[in-house]
Amino acid sequence: MSQTQTSPPSADERPTSTARNVLIVVALVWTVQLVSLVAALSGIAQADIAIHFRTTEIAWFTLMTLLTGTFFLPFVVKAAAIFGKKRVLLVATGLGFAGDLLAAVATDYRTLLIGRGIAGIYAATAPLAYAITRDVFPRRWVGLASGVLAGGVGLVAFGGPFLSGWLLDDYGFRGVLWFMAISTAVSFLLVAVFVPESPIRAAAGRMDWIGGLLLGGGVTAIVYAVGQGSHWGWGSGRFVAWVVGAAVALVVFVLVERRVAEPLFPLSMTRRRPVWTVLLATSIAAGSLSAVGVVLQLLILMPNIPTISEGLGWSGTHNALVTSPISAMIIVGAVGTGLLARRVDARILLATGSALTAIGYGIGTHLHHNAPQIIEMGVIAGLGTGIVVAVVPIMIIEVVSPEEQALANGVQTLGQGVAQIVVSQLAFVVMAQHGAVLKGTQFYLDKGFTNGLWLVVGCVTAGALLVALIPRSKRLDEAEVGQAA
Structure with a gap:
């Protein structure tokens, strides 16, 4: 599909001032990290939801959003190339709000899943936000802005548990669901007011x-x-x-x-070795890390019932206090990566981040029974997680042109989503081999949590090994960016 840049914006339309750039970054960070925040809130609320609705199918509370997000992602990315990234971003956010609202008022589990499924369309907004970053910022801002957007996951990881703990402890899972709906509405307003439309648009196009x-x-x-x-x-x-x-x-x-x-996705782009190797390695590494929350949140929040459940049984607030150092390390890793990317080979950063997460969660397979052990595991894995999530969009910028950016982001998000879903579901299967069903709810024994962590370690290690396939490419400061081009 051919793409072009529409007529250049006038000088006063370009977000050249620092204040304007900061406002755009804030709006895009909210957009990107709302996906992570909702995932964190969902993970913390799922134990209460499973018990309330007495379901053994709680896996679908999280997977339903990933499922619909995966299905609609190709259409969203293609529509963005034709009609404009901001415009499509607003449509996807509006549909996400409608789904969140339906889930918040649902009185049965099926309706709740339908709402979460509709809300899953919002997951397709992240690749558009990263593409807009490349399109509207000057060169000197692109690396830092991309790192900040990805590093926002640390802020989510830091504040999310406190927020969700407060919501869950004081208002129950309904409070969590309502907060999701309000946050999506705020995202819509921020994008509508502060984010400019990307000048990169398809010269002509039809939906495939x-x-x-x-x-x-x-x-x-x-x-x-x-x-x-x-x-x-x-x-x-x-x-x-x-x-x-x-x-x-x-x-x-x-x-x-x-x-x-x-x-929909030009095969000429995905056949290039620098592109497909980056997409493969980042999808598996980042997707596996996204799936680890399934294991950790159930380990921490499920109750301790002799012979039935060997979760730690912490409250949401206690979970937030213990995991806050981990979140801080995610921020350090992500922001540091954004700054280092112009001087350090991105392949080294991805391999280092993946190795640190594998080591951290590898330690956790044996040591996960109290707060000091959770912190020890998480600080190492948190630093690695921050590096991985920040380097993914940077690596894509290095191997594709501005016209291919949204498409490449879409393919990577699609691959990462599939990896996350598959690893998440396999984690549920692995954990259930050592557990029991009580009053319609699936509980897990310690051996199940251990095996779930081993699964994540193996998948992240595979992502690290795949880095060896990636050839040398342009550094971030050598890559062509939207406005600078």
């Missing part, structure tokens, strides 16, 4: 509906099959049929994209 349905449908089918595999049986005909159907859809997608005039 067939390609989008094939890609979204194929990926969604894989995710759904993995989510249901433990119930159907991993060797059952039903599971095999879904996986085969997904594979066929993805193969047909590739064939269609080779023939269509304006493909």
Whole structure:
């Protein structure tokens, strides 16, 4: 798909002042990190929700948003290239608010899942926000702004547990759900008021509906099959049929994209070695780290019931106090990465961050039974997490052109989302092998939590090893950026 830059904005339209740039960064940080904040809030609330609705299917409370976000992501990214990134960002945020509102007022678990599914469309906003960063900032701001956007996950990790602990302890899970809805409304207002429209737009374009349905449908089918595999049986005909159907859809997608005039994701871009290796390594490393919350939040918040559940049984507030040093290290790692990226090879940063997280959670497989052990595990893993989340958007900037930025971000987000969903669901399956169901709720023993952490360690290690495939590319200060170009 050909893209071009629309007529350059006049000098007074360009966000050249520091104050204006800061306001744009604040709005985009809120947009990007609201996805992480909602994930954190969901993780902390899921134990109470499982007990309240007496469901063994609590995994879908989190996975439903990832599922719909994955399906709609290709359409959102393509629409942004055609109609404008800010405009599509506002539409996705508005739909996210509608879903959050439905979930907040739901009186049964099915309606709650429908609301979370609609809200999942908001997950597609993150790649658009990163692309806007490259398009509207001058060169000297791009690396720092990207690092701050990614590093905001540390602020979420730092303040999120305190916020969710207060909401959960004082207002229950309903308070958490209502806060999600209010936060999405604030995101809409911030983007509408402060964020300029990107000057990078498709010269001409049409929505590739067939390609989008094939890609979204194929990926969604894989995710759904993995989510249901433990119930159907991993060797059952039903599971095999879904996986085969997904594979066929993805193969047909590739064939269609080779023939269509304006493909959803140009294969010429994804075939380039610097691009596909970066997408593969970052998707697996970052996706696996996103999935670790499934294990840790259940370990920390599930009650301790002899022979039934061996969670730590902490309150939301106690969890926030203990994990605050971890969150601080995420901020340090992310902001430091944003500053180092212009001088240090991004491959080294990704490998270092992945290795630190593997070491931290590797320690945690044996030491996770009290607050000092949780802090010891998390401080090491937190520093690595900050490095990984910050270097991902920077690596993509280094290997694609400004016109390809939103598409590449979309592919990476899609791959990371699939990795997160698959690893998350496998974590539930692994933990359930050592647990029990009581009054309709799934509980887990210590061996289950240990195996869940080992799963994450193995997947993050795989991401670190894949860095070896990535060839040398341009440094951040050598890459072409939107306004500077």
